[in-house]
Amino acid sequence: MKAELLGCGLTVEGQLGVRLNEPNIVVPERIIGAPNDIDGTSVKQVACGENHTLFLTKDGKIWSVGGNTDGQLGRGGSCEGSFSIYPVASSQGVEFIQIAAGRAHCIAVAEDGRVFTWGSNEHGQLGLTSLIQRQETPKRVKTLNEVIQIAAGSDHSIALTESGRVFVWGEQADGRCIHEPILVEELSAIPIVRVVAGSRHCIAISASGSVYSWGQNDHGQLGFDDPRPRTRAFHIEQMDGFGVVEAACGDAHTVLLTTNGRLFSFGSDSLGQCGFERKTEKRTSPTAISDLIGSHVTRVAAGRCHTLAIVSGFVYPFGLNSSGQLGNGSVRTQGSPRRTDELDHVTSVFAGWDQSFFLRSAKLEVNQEVGPCSQVKYPQKLTRENLEAALKSGDKLNVIALIESVFSSASCINNSFLYPDDRRFCVGFDRSHGIDMDQVMEAFLLLDECSSRQQYYELIAEMLAMSLESTSSYIPSVERLRLYLILPWLTVFSENVNENTVKRFHLPLFKHLCQNTNEKLGNVLERWWSEMSARHFRRIVVVAKAAVRCFVAAKKKPFECQEFLHVLNRLHTINKKYHIVPLEIFYVDELNDNFDVKLDYVEWVAGKQQQDDDTSPFNHWSNWSFLLNAAAKGNLLHVDALWKQHVRVQNSQVNTIFGSFYKEIPVLEIHVRRDFIVSDTMNRMAHLDTSDLQKPLKVKIQGEEADDAGGVRKEFFMIVMPKVLQPEYGMFVEDETSHLVWFSGLPEIICDREQFRQLGRLVGLAIYNQILVPFPFPLALYKLLLEQSPSLEDLIELSPIEGNGLQSLLDYEGDDIEDVFCLNFTISFNCLGESKSVELCKGGEGKNVNKENRQAYVDLYVKHRLSLGLNGEIAQQARLFCAGFRDSLNSRILSFFQPRELMELVVGNENYDWSQFRECVEYKDDYNEHHPAIIAFWKAFYQLTDEQKKKFLQFLSGSTRLPVAGMSALQVTIQPSADTSLPVAHTCFNLLDLPNISDADELLRRLLISIEHTEEMKKLLVIIKPEIVAHQILKKAAINELKQKGIEIEEMRMMRIGRNLAEKLYQQHKDKFFYNRLVRHITSGEVLALRVIGNPRDCIGSSRLCS
Structure with missing residues (x-):
């Protein structure tokens, strides 16, 4: 079959291209006069006006038939209507790709994007002068x-350009007649x-x-209940997420087709044109046609x-069938969809006022792809594939055009x-963005690798300005x-950024963002950012x-970069909640170098404090x-602590106060x-x-003459x-x-709660004095200090077995959890x-x-x-610890910190930069x-492994x-010693x-x-004090404690330690003991020295052991 x-x-009027005595054809007939080729009919699109019809053939030619009262047949002269199909007069060599017909006017778009019109211009529908x-x-x-793309209404026209802009002309909803195409501005930037x-x-x-819809709405054909006409486009939010890919519009009804083949309709249904058995005057919201579910x-298509x-x-x-336009062999109006068995292998349908056309394919297989009834062109877009193809073509003009x-x-x-x-359809206020972000990244990397990248970026800058x-x-x-x-x-947004780059690229983009996102859109953008993978979120931040x-x-x-600060602040708020990238990504280290x-x-x-008007956030x-x-x-x-010391002079000039901060203050x-x-x-x-x-803290040790210059502290x-x-x-x-610790939760009768306040004070004091402390707490503690709630991740860090057990509960996919x-x-x-x-x-x-x-449950x-503990004891202990901490650091600066930053301030970090x-x-x-x-030292040092x-x-x-400030805060000094040491x-x-040497x-x-040697001394030598050795029961208990800790004793002997050896031991262990405790104790009598395998540090908490 052809x-x-x-x-x-x-x-x-001859609009079907056949001459009959009957005014109607109720059973579809072959249009014999339609253009043909060796495969059968060469028609690929049909456009129907009220009394005329246009045909577009595969070779890009237009043919016409029917009434011609306004010249809509396009053949020239004042000829009457025609029952025979003849070509439309057109310029030689013009190839048309789409046609449209209104009541008495026609539009055609050529392959090169030119638009041609003919017929009635009474309402400006041709886009020509009113003359x-x-x-x-x-x-x-x-x-x-x-x-x-083009489309025609009764007396108006619409066009879509390659750049995605929509233009209209002719009679508008408010009665205006526009003779020159105007842009539908409210659709700008929306990818129509x-x-x-x-x-x-x-x-x-x-x-x-x-x-999006606009125009007359007297029957709800716009998808809204308000019958007033709308001169501006409105968004039919109800259809978001359904994936609409095609639409068809009649006199006062609209039909929408989704990507998965569902059909929705709304508008006038008095004649069953919306597809529901029960007819009604109007349907004001899109509804799925139940008989086609x-x-x-x-x-x-819609007539x-x-x-x-x-x-x-x-x-x-x-719908209406008074002229047999349904093609089912009768003239009875039909309120619901019913299959016409006689018409099979139909690939496309076209509907006019009261007529219908059907294209039947010669192929036996049925095309299940959803789309328009005839092939249309779509606006330009960028993909990794088309950019790569343009770059590989070797023709710069192809790349420039794209x-x-x-x-x-x-x-x-x-x-x-x-x-x-x-996935591209799952877009909306509570859905995703539909972008393949990895493809974006890969495509722009391709652009960055080509030799003409600078020329292309210059062009991009010009185009973005538009x-x-x-x-x-x-x-x-x-x-x-x-x-x-x-x-x-x-890449130009992130590499070799200078003032010119910021002016040409960054500033236009971020200003556009701030000026064109209201609160609702801003919330959507924030949700999209929050759902991004780390590399793409990081990119926006960078x-x-x-x-x-x-x-x-x-x-x-x-204030000169407030658009960027506004965006960074939103990104940081998201990152605080979802922990997408490390906090350090947001640091601007140059602030310390360029500003006080x-x-x-x-x-x-x-x-x-003075409620100065100059305290704008910018x-x-x-x-x-x-x-x-x-x-x-x-x-x-x-600085904040010093400020509080000088609060009594806050009415003075700020610079004077700031200068006074460096005077000596009490300790x-x-x-x-x-x-x-x-x-x-x-x-x-x-x-x-x-x-x-x-x-500032100074520590005095009773009986110790040393002045605390920082070492004793x-x-x-x-x-x-x-x-x-x-x-x-x-x-x-x-x-x-x-091996991390947490609050014991023991009752107060056993554990004095006030001790937690004092420990909190001590930790705050360490921070104030910039001393790292061995404080093996999980991140959860620092969340509590900053009034944040611990999470499952914190429990996993503290107690991996317990936390991972809960995680496995959440990850379990079966239905038999109980x-x-x-x-x-x-x-x-x-x-x-x-x-x-x-x-x-x-x-x-x-x-x-x-x-x-x-x-x-988790x-x-x-x-x-x-956070709570047994009978709320952990809550009480943690509350007192936090209260003590804030006694030492009752500063608004604490709100500047994130938990991990505060943690690093207390215990330091492991961000090594050996250079x-x-x-x-x-x-x-x-x-x-x-x-x-x-x-020689540095040559030797760089031969060391990282460990x-x-x-x-x-x-x-x-x-x-x-320290939190990194290597620079160590303040290391190297001094000479004997060449034999x-x-x-x-x-x-x-x-x-x-x-x-x-x-x-x-x-x-x-x-x-x-x-x-230092490590060995820490691990292998245990010395039991003379006062313990002197008592056999205490001596035995000390040895048993080591064994109970799993420490194997290799050698054990009684010995006396002289002061010189004691001094050397002190130098090796001074990070754990005071001078007098170690030297005086182990030289006061006979000690028990043990060489062990294991970690004796597990036992150092005992008063019986020195090392």
Whole structure:
């Protein structure tokens, strides 16, 4: 069977191309006069007016038939209507790709984007001057170019350009007659891919299937209940997410076809044209045609009051049938879709006023692809494939043409890189963006790798200036937002950014974002950002931050880059909630180099206290604290404390106050006894006024002459902190797997709660004095300090076995959770060896954990485990600890910190930069960076493995962790020592005694001995004090304690230790003991020395052991 064109319906004026005595054809007949080729009919599209018909053939020619009262046949002259199909007069060589017909006018679009019109121009529907009332041959509309789609209403016209812009002309909903095409501004930047016209209304469809309508609405044909006409396009939000790809419009009804073959209709249904058995005057909201549910509709067309649908090659007509236009052999109106068995292998349908046409294929297989009834062109877009093809072609003009087409139009950018499958339709206010972000990244990397990249970026800059002009926000379409995700992946936004780059690229984009996103759209954009993978979220941050860094380098104030700060602030808020990228990504380190951040903070605080009008968030960098790195925030903590010391002079000039901060101020002295360090410290903390806690600390050891220049203070914290965490005090418990500690939750009768306040004060004091402390708490503690709630991730960190068990509960995919896990809403606490069960909620013991409530169970479990405890004891302990901490650090700066930043301020970090370490080292006496011994040292140092470098750091400073400010804060000094000695570290001062030798290999050997020797002494030597050895029972108990800890004793002997050996031991263990405690104790009598295998540090909490 060859392809054929059939027609039925009204034929009085010859509009079917046949001459009959009867006015109607009720059974579809082959249109014999239609153009043919060897495959049968060559017609690929039919457009029907009220009394005339146009045919578009495969070779791009137009033919016409029917009435010609206004010259709509396009043949020239004042000829009458025709019952024979003849060609339309057109310029030689013009190839047309689409046709449309109104009541008495015609439109055609050529392959090169030119538009031609003819017929009646009474209402301006031809887009020609009002002086022309009728045009008998096709005439070009010179104001339109690059058009790819057209549609015609009764007396109006609509066009879609390659750039995604929509133009209209002719009679409008408000009665105006427009003779020159005008832009539908409210659709600008929305990626419109399809336009359709009804008699007096228009429909536009976006790339993600969103539907927009405007025009007359007297029967609800716009999809709204309000019968008043709408002169501006409105969004039919009800259809979002359904994936509409095609529409058909009649006189007063509309039909929408979705990507999965569902059909929705609305508008006038008085004659059954909406497809529901029960007719009604109007339907004002889109409704799925129930009789077609389950069927896969592939094509749809609408006449004045009838509708045609194709399912599996068969036609399902419904609506008015007075002229036989349904083609079912009768003239009875049909209210619901019914298959016409006689019409099979139908590939396309076309409907006019009261006539219908059917294209039957010669192929036996049925096309199940959903789409328009005839092939149409779509607006330009960018994909990885078409960009790669253009680049590989070797023709720069191809690339330039693609760049110009896409980047000159916000609509085309928003239409680019969409998923090819149904994911592109899942777009809306509560859905995703539909962009394949990985394709965006890969495509722009291709552009970056080509040799002409600079020329292309110059062109992109010019085109973006056009596309990012202010667009209408009348319709809050989420599809306008895509360009804010796509454009940042252009390399020019992130590499070699300078003031010119920011001016040409960053500023237009971010200004456009701030000016064109209302609150509703802003919320959508934030949700999209929050759902991005880390690499794409990071990219947005890096691009915005690059602009800020450029402004900072130029010493510009925040108000000069407020668009970028606004976006970064929103991104940071998202990141705080979802933890997508590390906090450090937001740091602008250049702030410390280009601005006096301390002075900025003081001015900011002064302005707030005086309620100064100059305290706009864009006047001070301190208002954007997330840009400050952790070191800067740590410095501000101390500035804030100094500010409070000088609050009485706050009416003075800020600069004068700031200058006075560097004068000597009182210090806080803590006197402790070496044998009672914990009790003395806690008692001292309890009796301090909060104002004392914000003074520099000096520690005095009873019987110790040394002045505290920082070393005693550091040693004090390194000893007192591990001791206070020991089980004998009952304040904390250690997890056996992670070796992290948490609040014990023991009742007050056993564990004095006030001790937690004093410990909190002590930790705050350590921060204020910039001392890292061995404080093995999980991140959850720092969340509590910042008034945030711990999460399951925190429990996993503290107690991996317990936390991962809960995670496996959440990850379990089966439906038999109750049988597999056998859990109810209770939690067990260990209290002094006794297990006590507590209900997580009222009636929890009888409430089983299942698939529906498991998340609630996990949330309650974590809350009780980390925040409440048995009888609320953990809550009380944590509350007092936090209160004590804020006694020391009652600063608004705390709100600047994130939990991990605060954690690093307390315990340091492991962000090693060994090249920076070398730059920060200072030299004493004869040493300098060019000295042979120093040159040999660095040569030896860089031969160490990373693990050995960390051991060296432990050897040098007493810790493998770095201050929050990084390597530069270590303040390491190297001084000469005898050429026969080993390297010796003074951990309290980060001072290294380096032998004066120039042999790098020998220095490496000695360095390794010092590092490993220190580790060996910590692990293998245990000395039991003379006063314990003197009592056999205590001596035996000490040995048993070591064995119970799993430590194997290799050698044991009684010995006396002289003062010189004791001094050496002190140097090796000074990070754990006071001088007098170690030296005086072990030289006062005979000791028991043991060589062991294991870690004796597990037992150091016992008063019986020295090392």
